[in-house]
Amino acid sequence: TLKLLSLLYMLGTRASLLCLTMRRAFCHVHPVSATGFSDASVYSQVRPSYPSEAVDYALSFVRGRQGAKNVKILDLAAGTGKLTTSLCSKDNIKVVACEPNDGMIAELKKHQNNASSFEILKGTAQSIPVADQTFDAVFVAQAFHWFDNIESLEEIARVLVPGGIFSCLWNLESSSVPWMKEIRDIYEKYDGNVPQYRKNDWQRVFQTPRALELFPGGYVEKFFEHSQQASAEEVWLRVLSKSYISSLDATCQRNLKQRVFQVLQQYNLIDTTISVPMDTRVIICSKV
Template sequence: MDDNEPGRRVARDVAGTGGLDGLQRLSAAIEALEERRTELVEELRRGRQATWEEIGRACGLTRQGATRRWADRLRARSFGLAVDSYQHGRPGYPQALIGSAVPREARRVLELGAGTGKLTRMLVDAGLDVVAVEPDPGMRDRLAAAVPKAAVRAGTAERIPLPDESVDAVVVAQAWHWFDQAAAVPEIARVLAPGGTLALVWNVRDETEPWAAELGALMHRSARQRIDTAPVPPAPFGPPERLEIRWEHPTTPAGIVDLVASRSYVIALPEAERARLLAEVEQLLTTHPALAGRDGIAMPYLTRCTRVRLG
């Protein structure tokens, strides 16, 4: 029997007599199957049950092809494994950001990749009607508990669970680099009202502070995630407006360890390597002259915001 015959039989059954209805059913089935395939890849990689080469072979891909297809997506979906560290270690945002990220005339705002609600709470407190979309169920549960006034929905930037032209502004904090932008840009444009805005936000550690630079060197020794924090979203969005805010996040030594533990590339490390990295971070915090013996630490940040207007 042809190796593809079971799949062809399923495809014929789903498509039925064909036509537009058959095409629609088949497209929905393909999407569901692809999501299930990604879940299986994720299970295999998290349990160290298969190498990328074995996964590629099972999917008719090379090792490089499988890595390109799924590695970034699996890192993006890894945060639910460290939701407590994420909540305790990640900073919030400076209050001055809200007026720049969301136009004064906006009333209904969509936050994509809302995580545990670090920015969501500030948007709600500013009197905005907020829809918070988050794909990870663990993060979403924490978000719903932390910000009960927000309308929390399951979804992604590529498939936003809202009708056309239903929000005045979209805000994305710490998440734009995870999106499939070819699919996300038209989806965001679809849900925005005419003239609506998209704001892309990142907190970046200010490594002009020597101890923060040493922390960054430790974190990036095994892996480094390079992120463009000044992107230029394509049409139908207009030219970007930029804002940078320098500020300090009050935290503790334990909070900094959680910050490191919540990074996707740290979550993905083998357990022994991850434990070794966190031990080295703890050693830095207890021995560096600027940090030793301190219960409270001010982590220096730059918050960068890019805002663009639809059309």
């Protein structure tokens, strides 16, 4: 009887640990990120891509370490595949996309074809479902500010080979153009305490002793200027695709849209193709 009770206890403990592990795999997604990106089709339609020069810059560090041989890259928090497809267009690269959001994964799957072949995994930055030292590089586009903590850095380092490259990329509408600055001033006040790249809070984790153990020397960075074409409606939809705006109620969104269009009207941008100014930031660090 004692042996039976002991066996049942062990089985129950293991089952509890398994359930806890599975819960942890998907409980680390920020609630605003989980709900604010619910309309993945709009995100896929209007969010800007990354300039080839920026992607090539990040890849130069990977190729510099690996030489000419094929490299395996994880696109972590891949979203709808804005960076994934860009990486797939490059030579001698095998891409794996990892994303926790089902809506984003559904959009991501639409990019899977002969010209853009990649594997999709469901997982988070704190629970990447692969073995240790699987990837030559981990790329994160427009997302690291959502999980800028030591737990994520440790998991990223775990799946990287020794000397592997970790790179983050962000796009941000440039306030160097007056009309864009006015529109940003209108909508950015709604972000509250939601993690945002432009606030630079994500930088702090790289300054911690543990991060410097994982990625000695911190990171290097480079900025790229570019522009992308959009209609007035698409300019608004880009605003709406931001997590903290898509989470607002319908009345607030309507009022916000009206104010955005007022700015565009003021600059005679309603019935024309608009050149949206963008700044892209790329950071690179290397695992010990």
